[in-house]
Amino acid sequence: MSKAIVGTSTPQVTAREKVMGRAQYAGDIKLPGMLHAKVLRSPHPHARIVGIDTSAARALPGVKLVVTGHDVPARNWGPHRKEQRILACGVVRHVGEEVAAVVAVSDEVARDALDLIRVEYEPLPALLTPAAALAEGAPELHAGTRNIGHEMRIERGDVEAGFAGAAAVYEATYDMHSQYPGYLEPMASVAAQDGNGRLTLWASTQSVFLARMRLAEALDRPVSTIRVVQATTGGGFGAKIVEENNSLICAFLASRLDRPVRLVNNRLEDFQGARASVPMTVWLRMGLSADGMIVAKDVRITAECGAYSGLAGDVMHVTAMRSDNMHCLQNVRSHAVLAYTNNPPRGAFRGFGGQQMLFPLNCHLTVLAGMLGIDPIEVHKRNAIPAGATSVHGWKISSTGMVECLEMTRKAIGWDQKRAASNSAARGTVTRRRGVGIAAAMHVSGNRTLGNWDGSTILLKLNEDGRVMLQTSECDMGQGANTMLSQICAQELGIPLSHVTVMVPDTDTAPFCLGSLASRVTIIAGNAALRAAREARQKLLALAAEKLGADPEQLVIADGRISVPGQPDKSATLAEIARLHIFRHGGEGIHVRATYDAPTVMHDDNYYGNVAPSHSFAAQAVEVEVDTCTGQVTVIDSFVADDCGKAINPLAVHGQTHGATVQAIGWTLYENLHYEEGRLMNGNFADYTMPTADAVPMLRTDVVESNDPNGPYGAKGASETAILPGAAAIANAVFDAVGVRIQSLPITPEKVLAGLRALQQEEADHA
């Protein structure tokens, strides 16, 4: 079989309609009689709603409906804790919380009507830091919680004995801020009820079935009365899984009015409404033996979920333990607490908590390596978990290319030469100092924690022209899922990529799927697609063999024909065989359903168990230039080696890696949600400074293909891993350049300058 399609760089199958401007994002959808909604948000971080006067808004010509918390179903929803309503009822817990919604004939009228709603608030004391929230006697934001959204403790081995035997021990506290997802398309929804009372939601989403489940819960109606269709989705990065409120409000309004309603966030609304990543403070203490082996790790995490917990507890869970699985560890301890505050709720974000530990860990390892006089890459390599091993938390490492990633990165960045050069250069003699830093990371490909299933079902239908329709409800939100699935299918069936159509995820017709999260789609849905395509191929060949009087083993599929090589008379078109599958006695078109469920387990009550079928690894090295006059840090070179198992579409893998690298640079150096008294002050792209093209170097990446036995063609996830090492690589490089160790993100010029001044002071003190 030709391997020409899988493994070949392929423009995305969704590209044409996007570059032509014809893709239908939710905001582009126009339905007859469609109305427009806007949402009124709380200006207070914490307040009692004393009263809402909507009469003036309702009286405005063009206004069709004004609703408040009194109108929404009296049923709390939430992915874990049931603590939210569609609109705030009685109390607001963060600035930006949805208080009322207006539906009108236009966006403009709806916006004007918002100004006419009078809400009387009685401000309550706001808890704006985890420290305040967790302080003895702090008022509870949610009754009975002591402001703790989630708490977990894990201990394995003998941590104290480990430290006792360590040759070097280092402890430090790292502060990590929240990052806005920054997708190009703000959250948008259109909802409409049909004449049978069924509700359809078209939304920008990463999971149509989780969206449907959540709608059913929040709207208090059976899932079967709801249909969710994915609109073209302009990025999700975790924020469009199940935590946004836009689609709930939109669907509620459409069902109340029984008319189509459109609700599209503008950028400010999206900054206010979208869940940014979970900020955390991590105290980390690690001990290494003299030969660089990690002998003990102790960690304390304070994470902040803001006003509602959502998925933040799951994120914290990842921070508390995932990185432990990339090394051969025995003695580890984590204690993690998720604090409610009156800041906006935080949640899922690309990397899903991984970066919040990989920043501390990689900084720590570089520091400890320095203490022991060992190259940090060497430390990583010595500790790296090998394929076939079971990690301290029970994870089975089916493949790993971490060592190869580290080696590739070392060479690519010129590690040995540059480290030697930077170490030998006299500090302070030039105003622009360069340094290199490295970090490594791992991520899951799939995750069996969403309810004891990590499967995917693909429907494959062969049309009468021999072309293929693929149906899944895993969502392509720009990452290339549809291209990957098309490639696998085309590869297996021996047809051109253009002969595969991947249908839009639609809960009515598609099989149940969990959606695009946990870097699961390539391995989970890819395996399902592989099975489906192989079964379809088998069916095709079996009937072709019967028709042609040949052995199925002899047959090849190429150029739209099935034939016996060397026997020109024994040949039929794919279309002929496809039709013959229908038009014969007992016929049935080729319509294959294939499911793959990962060979994993739910972790036990002690968080032990192999939850993912495979794991991606990455290493990143950067070279930075630090302007010692201004404190400005510039990344002047970056190389990421990504062990994605097998690059089904190298172009897409590189694209994902580039994007993740930039997002990591943004988190580390530039982006910063700025709040004053709980109020976001920079909710726009002018003031929230995501990296622009001139802020990043020409990015370099390559892949390591570790060929995972569980992956389709050996492939694993290739999207999230690359965001994980960036912050530590940069912090390590800054230290390498100027000797300043920054442990609080973002690494601002002010912090660098302060560090430099402290160093100068120290040197002066020593002089």
Add this chain to the structure above:
Amino acid sequence: MSKAIVGTSTPQVTAREKVMGRAQYAGDIKLPGMLHAKVLRSPHPHARIVGIDTSAARALPGVKLVVTGHDVPARNWGPHRKEQRILACGVVRHVGEEVAAVVAVSDEVARDALDLIRVEYEPLPALLTPAAALAEGAPELHAGTRNIGHEMRIERGDVEAGFAGAAAVYEATYDMHSQYPGYLEPMASVAAQDGNGRLTLWASTQSVFLARMRLAEALDRPVSTIRVVQATTGGGFGAKIVEENNSLICAFLASRLDRPVRLVNNRLEDFQGARASVPMTVWLRMGLSADGMIVAKDVRITAECGAYSGLAGDVMHVTAMRSDNMHCLQNVRSHAVLAYTNNPPRGAFRGFGGQQMLFPLNCHLTVLAGMLGIDPIEVHKRNAIPAGATSVHGWKISSTGMVECLEMTRKAIGWDQKRAASNSAARGTVTRRRGVGIAAAMHVSGNRTLGNWDGSTILLKLNEDGRVMLQTSECDMGQGANTMLSQICAQELGIPLSHVTVMVPDTDTAPFCLGSLASRVTIIAGNAALRAAREARQKLLALAAEKLGADPEQLVIADGRISVPGQPDKSATLAEIARLHIFRHGGEGIHVRATYDAPTVMHDDNYYGNVAPSHSFAAQAVEVEVDTCTGQVTVIDSFVADDCGKAINPLAVHGQTHGATVQAIGWTLYENLHYEEGRLMNGNFADYTMPTADAVPMLRTDVVESNDPNGPYGAKGASETAILPGAAAIANAVFDAVGVRIQSLPITPEKVLAGLRALQQEEADHA
């Protein structure tokens, strides 16, 4: 298992949105940027197109596109003979043929633009009757055809020997006219291409897959680049299978412009564009033995397809042989010729040619019964084919309720009393004479002639709330298919009808199906639904048994729960089990695909073979009143007994029977497409007089449940059979009332008066 749902009269599941005015017919669809099309039609029955000047039309503000035959794909299409283009090229062959199309910003502008198109025609001699078309030396409308669209000869047994042994022989010629389908919704389409170049057609259709196949052929593109979605369909009656041109033109325009286009026939356009039924002249000679057994039948059919043959050959095929299978015959001969003329093309229509033979046959049998002094019901009964028999054409009669239908009808109409009374009443003493007539009929349920498959595939998905989504591409066009499928599914799964949602037929997502024709949906799709529901039930019970520690045989499903009777602790909700099917190791939601292919064969070259898995039978008796002053015939009582095997939804069966009865009354007494020189003169509902409520009596029907072994719950088709006997029953009743035998439809007052005058003349001559 409770039998409460199947067999219980049930309002249609599609009723709510229809009575609320919210069903989306194709004409209701509004897409952003949608344009409106209109079609210019030929005013000549036959002409050469010398030139078309579209410049003025194109210059009209608001006009976006004007196309003619030069612009359409140079590829002929047709269900059998490839003889049509999307727009006429070079020559027009009937009045109303599509010559040009305009797309504009509104219907009004498009209509105005039509007036600006100048077509120069060179009129050609028009062949307006089959006699003219088949005359020696007549010019050929399609080269090489001798104006014969189809011809068939069948002969079995020894017809001449049969006649030689007959005690009574009768021959006569019957003329039957064409009937407009008269659905409430004229043909309508909306088409649009998406950003990937795929074309979607929303149309009023009986078969989305046949529509897609035809579009692909006419537009010369692969089926996979086309998606056909059924819009709510307001009746089809055969005319919306594959013969309408509206959807082809609409789709062509949308693909040319790459913008959404709407093309909706108004009633006149629909009269001009829709295929009405095939007019035929049938010469019939039959011989009966002294005891009333049919010993010979000889028939010659001249059918007229008009300008293009479409499905008219298949219709004629039915006329030529189907009715032979309802009796125990041995000696039959048919010769049938389909003539091209310059009248509008004719095609599929409810009954599909059955009525064109059942009118002659039933009239003949009453005449011959009279000649032998036997009650015509008795003649039918004596000749009726029994269950288990194989007919003269190789049809296997799996069930028949014809004798019961006849007996039920006899009683219901008061046959014996009224026959005695009318026979004893002196003719000519009163001006309003009453008479009764009877006729019997058979029809197929399914038909394996569309390519050696008469199957249907149903997809059944159980949602996480324990409710069901059914997917099929058999089309509900008002007849109640969705209700029937929902009933079967709800019955088998023990859930309320409201917990079943039947999805809209969509070629992208639904399995290949042939669609709603040949009364096949109840038996074919019904069986597939039954299989799917039973498989789903089995899966549910198996897992429930595992979970509850019970034997699957013990379990019952009721009120949304699966439980062991008498053991209250052994119980789980359907929703729980549905979710458990997903969320477990190796899980996969319940997603069943089931196919049923009828146990039938394609007929051989000699038209012999069992093409249908079962057959419906019906008998109808009417009482008429004939006004001897005006000749007006009024049906004052009608009773139809319908052997539909099993009435899954008695309400729907009665509805179908009522509708068919009215349509038969219309054909027999009122409706009449009036042409002058090939031009339709009464293309509107004021002048084309379909029966209104005051033209029909309070209709009476009942069902005979013959319990077909091949049918789901014993059910067979229940829609077309009831249209078949009406004309003969009325003609026989008219004869019974006034002694006038009308053999040319419609039975107009003029014909009755002429017959009465001839009778008077005859009496006078005898006096």
